[in-house]
Amino acid sequence: MSVQSEQTTTKEASPLGRQRAFDTSFVILLVIAMAAATGVAWLHGPGRVVEIMARYLGFLLVLSPKILCGFFVAAAVPILIPREVITRWVGQGSGTRGLAMASLAGALVPGGPMMIFPLAAGFRAAGASTAVLISFVTAWSLYGLNRTVIWEMSFLPIDFVLARVAICLPVPFLLGWLAQKVMR
Template sequence: MIDGGFLLLCALTLGAGLAVGVTKGWDRVLLLSGDGLGFVAVLLPKILCGIFVASALPVLLPREKVAGWIGPDSGALGLVYAALAGAIIPGGPMMTFPLAAGMLAAGADLAAALTCITAWSLYGLNRTLIWELSFLPADLVFLRVLICLPLPILLGLAVRRLR
């Protein structure tokens, strides 16, 4: 659990806290720390649910079936399935990233997981329907989605070629 990335994040956090304390005062550090802990309290239940779902995937889904659908030998169709999964995943990164990790543990390959995350990021249905179509002209949203449509699959194909 304690790896280089975690240590780097701790060092950056402490450095930022020290910089705020020196430049803006230590009372500001306490205020920001309280705000940060409040944010963690709001996010923690969502993260825990996402992690639970992700850890349940490998138990509930047969590895051979998942590998057949979105594994390394699933071809471009497997990447299309992964992109569709990414498009329909509701919620934010608290759900998407644990689900992608669960897909990997259940037999998906890295290309499918990255395709799923990229599709969620580029054209998640939840965001597109609720936010974009509410505020932007439909033709603009349609054009944006149309342009983005092949990108997750192309990324997945590139990852499989590089591996």
């Protein structure tokens, strides 16, 4: 593979595309954070703001390796799995099969948001449809197997957990299907 075709593949495989550091979502979050900091400083003094910032900077340092691993997975997916395979199984024309697969994958893939969202971005870059990604992320949010078995079944009555999962079961598929209809 030539250097130029390697560069082309890398550019095409970027799950995030071209991103600006200071986009609208950043400005909104910054305004909310500044309002919160102002409120805390007003009620509890500027020292409390510094204390909170120091604590959560440490938290960010702990999370950074996990976030970087998630980004690497996101970048690797479109390079390791051929675009034709992704497009056939979960692309625009994959229909109900793609939604069902994405719903199942969302339930089975372990990990938190630092893994799921970069993975979804990687699949998007590789050719997965928006409807499929909606099913994938929704299934993970509603009934990720890892969380359901380890946390919910440990603390909540089994009949409650089974009822919640049964009620939520069709939701990822239905939301993906609705997205297909709306986005046509």
